[in-house]
Amino acid sequence: MITVNVELGERAYPIHIGPDLIGRTDLFAPHIAGSTVTIVTNTTVDPLYGDALRHALAPLGKQVSTVVLPDGEAHKNWETLNLIFDALLNARADRKTTLIALGGGVIGDMTGFAAACYMRGVPFIQVPTTLLSQVDSSVGGKTGINHPLGKNMIGAFYQPQAVIADISALRTLPARELAAGVAEVIKTGAIADAGFFDWIETSIDALNRCEPQALAEAVKRSCGIKASVVAADEREGGLRAILNFGHTFGHAIEAGLGYGEWLHGEAVGCGMVMAADLSVRLGHLDDVARRRLVDLIVAANLPVRGPALGDSRYIELMKVDKKAEAGAIKFILLKRFGDTLITEAPDDAVRATLAATAAPI
C-alpha cells in the first residue's frame, strides 16, 4: 500500500492506494468518530463490494446503514441527492455521522455534496471503485450535482477525511470505464509532468490490460500531481484551472449530448484532442506533440472525434462553463508536455478547431 497525503492544513487527508483495501478495518477506524455510518453506493457497486465494506466496518461496532442509488451520470441530480438526505434523516443521522462513498465519481461527488450540506457539514470517506474516481474526483474536494443547464453547477468544495483507493476493485470495471479513467491519467501527465507522460506512452498496454502494478503507479502519480496542484490552490483561484485541460470542450460534449451519453473521461479524452488542436492553431504547441497526444488517446481506446453538435452549439455550451467570465470562454491550452497556458481564443480559431475535430452536422 502507498499513501499520498493531500496537504491542506486542518483539512489535510491521506489517499491510501493498493490492492484489497476495502476489507481493511484498520484503514477506516481512525476516521470514524461518531456512532453511526451511512454507506452511499449504487445498484451496480453494492452487490460487488457492499458486503466487503460492511464486513470491514463490523468490528468497529457502529450503527451502519446503506443507501443504494440508481447508477449513472443521468442520476447526478437533486432528486437522487435527496434520497441520501431522506435516508440520513430517517436513520436519525446526527452531526457526527460519517458518510462513506462507495462507487465512482458520481457517487463520490453526490456523497461529498450531501456530507457538505447535511446539517451544514458531516465527515465523509471516499472509497472510489473506478479508475476515473481514483485518479480524479478523490483529490480536490470538488463535490456537486448537475443542473439541466450545466454540469456540476451546484456544489461545494468539501474535503473527505480519507480516500481508500482499492486497485483490486478495478478488476470488475468495464473496459469503457477503464479507458475513461486513463483519459484523466493522460491529462495529468500532459499538463504537469512530461516524464509521466512518457511513462504512460510506454505503459498504455499494461494499463489497458488492467495490470495492478501499472494501475497503482498511474493512480499514485496522478494523485500526487493533483494533490500538489490542489494544495497550492484549494478553491480554484488560479493554478488549479490547469486541471481542466480538455474539460471545456469535454463539458460541451457531455451537455450537448445529454449527460451520460458519453462517459466524462471519454469527453475529456476527445476534449484534449480539441484543446491540442486549438493550441497548435494559436501557435502555442508544435504539431509533433499534438500528434503524440492524439496517438496516446487512440491507444487508450478513447474517441478523438467530437459529436456533431454544430459550432454554435459547442460555443454556446462552453460559455456557460464555470470557468467562463462575463461570457468569455477561458481555454486551457498546451505549450508542451508539462506546461500550459490559460487564455481566451478568437472565435474563428475555435470554429476552425471544431471543423477539424468534430463531426459535421
Next chain:
Amino acid sequence: MITVNVELGERAYPIHIGPDLIGRTDLFAPHIAGSTVTIVTNTTVDPLYGDALRHALAPLGKQVSTVVLPDGEAHKNWETLNLIFDALLNARADRKTTLIALGGGVIGDMTGFAAACYMRGVPFIQVPTTLLSQVDSSVGGKTGINHPLGKNMIGAFYQPQAVIADISALRTLPARELAAGVAEVIKTGAIADAGFFDWIETSIDALNRCEPQALAEAVKRSCGIKASVVAADEREGGLRAILNFGHTFGHAIEAGLGYGEWLHGEAVGCGMVMAADLSVRLGHLDDVARRRLVDLIVAANLPVRGPALGDSRYIELMKVDKKAEAGAIKFILLKRFGDTLITEAPDDAVRATLAATAAPI
C-alpha cells in the same frame, strides 16, 4: 450609521446599521467585484424596496437582474432554491456574480445557500428587511433550506461580503413580525448580557412602537453579542450552541405545526419559556428570573403557551434537532441572565415542563 465588524479572519465582514441605507450606493460599491448582480427577493419585499436597491446599484454600471420568490417559510425548500439557480444560469451568471439577498430570514438563508452552492461559491450581500433577520440571520453565516423531516437540515456555513441593515425598512414590518424579531433580541440578552436584558425590559414599549433609536440600539447590541460568539466558534463546535436557547423547543413547535404556521421568532419566544421552565425544574435557575423572562416575552406580544402536539411528539421532534447526538437531546438552559449551560435532561422533567407550558391534547 453604526458598523459592527464580524471578525472571522479572511471571511470578516461589516454589518452597517442605520436609517435609509438601502439607497446608499457607497455601501454596496466596495463589495461588488464582478460585472453582474442578481437580487433575490420576494413578492412582498420587491414592491417595497426593490426599486430603491436597483436605483442604488445603477451608478455602478453592473448588469442587474432580479429573482422574485414566493414569500414565506413554507417556500424555504429545494424547489424555491432551484428558481434562484435557474435564474442565475439563464442570466449566465459567472463565478464573480454577486447575489444580494433583499428580504427577511428566509430570503437571506436561501440566497446565502444558493451563493454557497452556485459554481461551488459566489459572493453575496445581505440586506435584511425584518428585525429578526437583522439581529439573527445576518450574523453567523448559517444558510440553508428545510427538509420535510427537519428545519434547516440542508445548508452550509457561508459568510456574506457585507450586511446592510436598514432600520427604516422596519417601518413596513407587520406587528407580528416585529415581535418575532424582539424574541431574538430578548434571547441574546438572556444568554449573554444581563445589562442588555435590563435595557430590553425598560425599552420594550419603545421597541413595540418601532422607535428607530431603540431599534438601532437593539440591533447593534444583538449583532455585537452574536458576532463575538460566532467569531469564537464559527462552525458551532461549542460556545455557539448557546445561541440556540429556546430553539430546541421552538424548532419542535415549528416542525410539529408545519413550517410557517408560527413565525420562527414566535416559536423561539415560547421555546424560551419552556427552556426556562426546564431550567428551574432542574435546579439551575431561580423562579424570579424565569418569571421576569416570561413577563418580558408577554410584554413583547409573543406566545408563552406551546401548541397541543402531545409530549411524545415534542420529544420525537427534538430528537432530530441538529444539536441532538445519537438521539440524546441537548438542552440549552439558563443559570442566570448572561449565563447558560448545555445538558441532557431526564425524560420526566421534560414531560413535566411540557405539561406546564404546552396546551394539552
